[in-house]
Amino acid sequence: MTRTRKPGISRRSSLALMGAGLATLAAPWAARAQAKAIKVGMPTILSGRVAQLGTSSRNAVLLEVERVNATGGLAGRPIEMVIRDSKGQPQEAARVARELVNTDGCELLIDAEASSGAFAVHEVARDLGVLCIHTNSETSSLTADPKQRIPNAFRTARQGVHDSIVGGSYAASIAKAKGLKKWATCSPDYAYGRDTTGEFVLYLKRFAPDVEIISESWPKLFQPDYTEVVTKVLQARPQALYTCLWGGDLTSYIDQANIYALFGQMEVFAVNMADYTALTVVKNLPKGIHSGNRYIKTYPSTPENAAWGDAYKAKYGEYPTNWSWENATAIMLLAEASKKANSADGKKIAEAMRGLTIKSPFGTDGTVTMRADDQTLVGYAIGWGTTIPQEPYVPEVKPGDWKTIFELEAEWKKSNGYS
Amino acid sequence: MTELQAAPRGKPLNLPRLETRARYRDALTAIVAFVVLASLPLFFDSKALLDFVIRCSAFGLFATSLNLLVGYTGMISFGHGMFFGLGAYSFGLIMQKTGVPIPVAFIATLVLSAVAAAVIGAICVRLKEIYFAFVTLAFQMLIHSTILSWVSLTGGDQGLRGGIPRPVFLGIDLGNQVHLYVASCALLVIGLLLMRQIAQSPFGYTLRMIRDNAARASFVGIDVWRAKLTIFVLAALFASTGGVIMSLFVSGAYPEFAYWTISGEGIFINMLGGVTTFLGPMLGTVLFLILNDTVTRFTEYHGIVLGIVILFFAIGLRKGLMDFAIEWYAARRGRGEQA
Numbered sequence: 089m090t091r092t093r094k095p096g097i098s099r100r101s102s103l104a105l106m107g108a109g110l111a112t113l114a115a116p117w118a119a120r121a122q123a124k125a126i127k128v129g130m131p132t133i134l135s136g137r138v139a140q141l142g143t144s145s146r147n148a149v150l151l152e153v154e155r156v157n158a159t160g161g162l163a164g165r166p167i168e169m170v171i172r173d174s175k176g177q178p179q180e181a182a183r184v185a186r187e188l189v190n191t192d193g194c195e196l197l198i199d200a201e202a203s204s205g206a207f208a209v210h211e212v213a214r215d216l217g218v219l220c221i222h223t224n225s226e227t228s229s230l231t232a233d234p235k236q237r238i239p240n241a242f243r244t245a246r247q248g249v250h251d252s253i254v255g256g257s258y259a260a261s262i263a264k265a266k267g268l269k270k271w272a273t274c275s276p277d278y279a280y281g282r283d284t285t286g287e288f289v290l291y292l293k294r295f296a297p298d299v300e301i302i303s304e305s306w307p308k309l310f311q312p313d314y315t316e317v318v319t320k321v322l323q324a325r326p327q328a329l330y331t332c333l334w335g336g337d338l339t340s341y342i343d344q345a346n347i348y349a350l351f352g353q354m355e356v357f358a359v360n361m362a363d364y365t366a367l368t369v370v371k372n373l374p375k376g377i378h379s380g381n382r383y384i385k386t387y388p389s390t391p392e393n394a395a396w397g398d399a400y401k402a403k404y405g406e407y408p409t410n411w412s413w414e415n416a417t418a419i420m421l422l423a424e425a426s427k428k429a430n431s432a433d434g435k436k437i438a439e440a441m442r443g444l445t446i447k448s449p450f451g452t453d454g455t456v457t458m459r460a461d462d463q464t465l466v467g468y469a470i471g472w473g474t475t476i477p478q479e480p481y482v483p484e485v486k487p488g489d490w491k492t493i494f495e496l497e498a499e500w501k502k503s504n505g506y507s
Numbered sequence: 508m509t510e511l512q513a514a515p516r517g518k519p520l521n522l523p524r525l526e527t528r529a530r531y532r533d534a535l536t537a538i539v540a541f542v543v544l545a546s547l548p549l550f551f552d553s554k555a556l557l558d559f560v561i562r563c564s565a566f567g568l569f570a571t572s573l574n575l576l577v578g579y580t581g582m583i584s585f586g587h588g589m590f591f592g593l594g595a596y597s598f599g600l601i602m603q604k605t606g607v608p609i610p611v612a613f614i615a616t617l618v619l620s621a622v623a624a625a626v627i628g629a630i631c632v633r634l635k636e637i638y639f640a641f642v643t644l645a646f647q648m649l650i651h652s653t654i655l656s657w658v659s660l661t662g663g664d665q666g667l668r669g670g671i672p673r674p675v676f677l678g679i680d681l682g683n684q685v686h687l688y689v690a691s692c693a694l695l696v697i698g699l700l701l702m703r704q705i706a707q708s709p710f711g712y713t714l715r716m717i718r719d720n721a722a723r724a725s726f727v728g729i730d731v732w733r734a735k736l737t738i739f740v741l742a743a744l745f746a747s748t749g750g751v752i753m754s755l756f757v758s759g760a761y762p763e764f765a766y767w768t769i770s771g772e773g774i775f776i777n778m779l780g781g782v783t784t785f786l787g788p789m790l791g792t793v794l795f796l797i798l799n800d801t802v803t804r805f806t807e808y809h810g811i812v813l814g815i816v817i818l819f820f821a822i823g824l825r826k827g828l829m830d831f832a833i834e835w836y837a838a839r840r841g842r843g844e845q846a
Contacts, residue, residue: 134807142807173807177768178666178761179753180803183562187800190554204666204761211670211758215682227665235669278655279663 125168126161126432128153128422129188131181131209132200132224134173137310140335140365141224141411145200146171147404148412152419162423162432170194174201178208185212196434198418200224200411203280214238219434221418224411226251227280231464232506240438243464244417246410248284250470251359253496254488255380256291258472259357262378263296263328268355270302272326274317274341276333277306284332284359291496292330302326310337314344326354334360339369346372362473364407367481377475379482382410383450387485388469392449413450417465420446421458452487466490529707537700544692548685557688558756559800563792564695565752569769570776570788571702572745577774578782579706580738581718582632585770586643589627589650590743592765593620594750596654599667599760608676616751617744624743625736632735644767651765666761671754681755691752698745703785705741714738775813778820781827790829 130149132142149169157166170192174181181201188194189212197220199209206225213220222230222243230236231243262268273289275281293299303324305317318341321329329350333341338360345351351374360366363382367373381387385397385407396416400408408416421441426432429440443460450456450468457467470493473485501507548557569591576582597619601612631642654661662668673681681687705711713734716724725731754760763769772795780791798816802809824831 135810139807173803173809175803175809177763178759179757179763182757182759183558183800184803186558187555190558203664204763207666207668208757208759208761210668214670215758229665229668233669279658279665282658 124165126165126196127168127170127188127192127194128196128198129185129192129194130169130171130198130200131174131184131188131205132171133176133202133205134171136176138176138202138335140409141202142173142200144409145224145411145415148400148408148416149198149200149419151400151403152416152423156419156423162426162437163430165432167419174205176202176205178204181205182208182212185209186216189216189218194218195432196422196437197221198223198415200415203227206230210236210238210241213241219438221422223415223418227283229506231462232501232504234506237462239463240434241463242421242438242441242458244421244458245414245465246468246470247464248280249287249497249500250466250488250493251380252284252287253291253493253500254470255288255357255359255472257295257492258486258488259288259292259328259330259378260295260299262355263292263299266327266355268327269298269300270324270326270328271299272303272305272321272324272329272354273301274305274307274321274329274331274333276309276311276337278309281306281309281332285330287500288330288332288359307333307337307341312340314341317341318345318348318350322348322350322353328355328357330357330359332359334363335365336369338366342366342370342374342377343372346374351377361475362482362485363410365409367475368407373475373477373481375474375476378472379475380472381469381482381485383408383413384480384482384485386480386482387471387473388450388452388454389485390449390454392454393469396449417448417450417456417468420448452490466494530704533700533703533707537696541692541696544696545689548688554684557684559796561688561691561752561756562796564691565749565756566772566776566796567695567749567789567792568698568752569746569749570773570780570792571699571785572742572749573770573773574777574782574785574788575702575706575714575738575742575745577777578787579711579718580714580735582735582739583636583640583774584643584739584742585640585767585774586645586647587742587746587773588767588769588771589643589647589765590620590624590746591750591753591769591773592650592654592760592762593623593743594747595754595760595764596661596667596750597747598751599671599754600660602671602673603667603669606672606674608674609679609681610676613751616747620743620747621740624740628736628739628743632732632739644770647765647767647770651762651767654762654765661760661762664762667754667759670758671760673755673758687755691755694748694752698748699789702745705738706785710734710737775817777827778817779827781830783826784829784833787827787829791827794828 132145133139134142153167153169161167170188172184174184185197197218199206199220199222201209202224206222217240220241223245226246226248228247228249273285275285289301303321303326305320307314307317338358357378359380360382361377361379362384385394397408424446425437425441425444429436441458445455445457447454448456452467452469455467456465459466467490471485471487473482475482573587576584594616597616598612601615627646631639634642655664679686679690681690713729717731717734721731750764776791776795777788779794781787802812
């Protein structure tokens, strides 16, 4: 019998395949040779339940990078973003971050990870000494705890404790004005939900001591059905409800609670309501929900902020998220710090960034500051207002007072043994 | 004889002679493998390569130990990841809280994992098939939930923060990537060698017999429960070693390490590599990590790519790659002999 061709891939085509594979792998090197671009690595979550975190972070970063590159980049070097998915797994976040620095030659890191992933990337930054800006983790201890601190890591996100202080004082003023004494809470059952609710209640009681919590519910993260927690709240008959549910969870909760006309029966304080991810998705947005601002283009009510929100919408067809402004701020700060240091070197940028105040559409007074002693962002827009069912959704926002925030934050740090 | 039935590819075995010779061969292979791996940093200046091998060590130990249960004993555990997580957390916590030298912490981690595995195994191994799978999964979720809710000890869903201290011992500094790399390679090779010894020992053949016909094994006089429990505990030790390597690599421990997705990845790796050969899971690990790393570089829709790959293996090849390669090789040789 003569030998016939074996089924499957022939040797020649496997060689061709390998060649194609090599060419793909080699492509980045060819690109690098053309311009002295500075590579900025960005591990984030681009798949799964919270993929919106990654996509809206990426959108904002790319929008800002375009602007920075148009005006000369970082000390003359254009920024080139290398953005990778970590799937929300911390070991992948660590792996991706290391690979970005060690293999792809990224000189700076934007850590757009959430919760545990951010801590994993933080350890990589500690290990490799590369400049790293955390943009999405709002966990206070990431920058407040001196044991975590490293000179090359910064944060341009909100901080949990800031939100709680402002929320607590705002809620207390409404509670006093309307005589709301009986409160219920309903928050997702994980670290963010528990900590944020605990701190909110702490400051609410501090400003309005006769407040009493009569019911607590802890639905699971990403729970589809909230009937049980809605009825539990209704049966307790509180005068006010606090919730830090967010995104899809918050919208499902509101849609389901609407069936029971919950919002007519009590004042509702939903810290994460005033974000387009929730505002535009809810079917019937009830009037008068109290909410902290996440990102909304009407607060701060400046032309710069409105222009930024519109530019984003024009480019991507949707409004920015809370994550968007946090990531955009990272690029703005990088650009300003690099201008000040007249260098694209990570160490020099870090030096220039400490204590740097920059003009920003997201600042309470048009500026934000990278506080020098704990390398976290302060002065960003933070406030509370009430909703209306149509745009602009939250017409008036009562700004939080940064002086009070600083005082109480210092006290909070002391009580946690952080200072 | 039952041993004959259980032997690979149905070839008759002359056990005692083969055993000593095979043992020397295995030890020699292990030494050569270690020397080759350990000398890689001398020739390649790629940190990513070292990272890759470190992760291969962690997942390789984990997947191979899972194969001791799945392939050799026929116990499909859906909760093997709990020992990976347990290893990472015990080691990280011991290092953070007590500051003992690393080898002491490592031994203590193994002891802890063994105790946990003995307790969990004592409950689980009586059950068969799907019941065993589900109860192991339940225990995994129990451990995962405990990690999440015991915030004061484990840091809850933020994980163990602040880095794992890695004091120098015997001149080895695991904070140094090359040192960590060589240590991981050593753990991997020693772990694989030990598992190979277990698999090829009379006890290993007892396990195959239990897999093929537990009732018969029991009639021959084997204490099936005890044998299953023993391998469950042993497998847990190697999985936990994998967890230790991973915690050193990321300098932390996170609840995801004890989540069911890690167990799922273990099963996935075993399907990729194949469960009928000893090195199948190791090949599966390398394949899985290469796939994972390259696919995530190019697309965020990696789920669909990995899904297609696993479909190809499950429906196309109907076996893992190593199984396929060995059968293909045997068939080719068979054809050669005929001609």
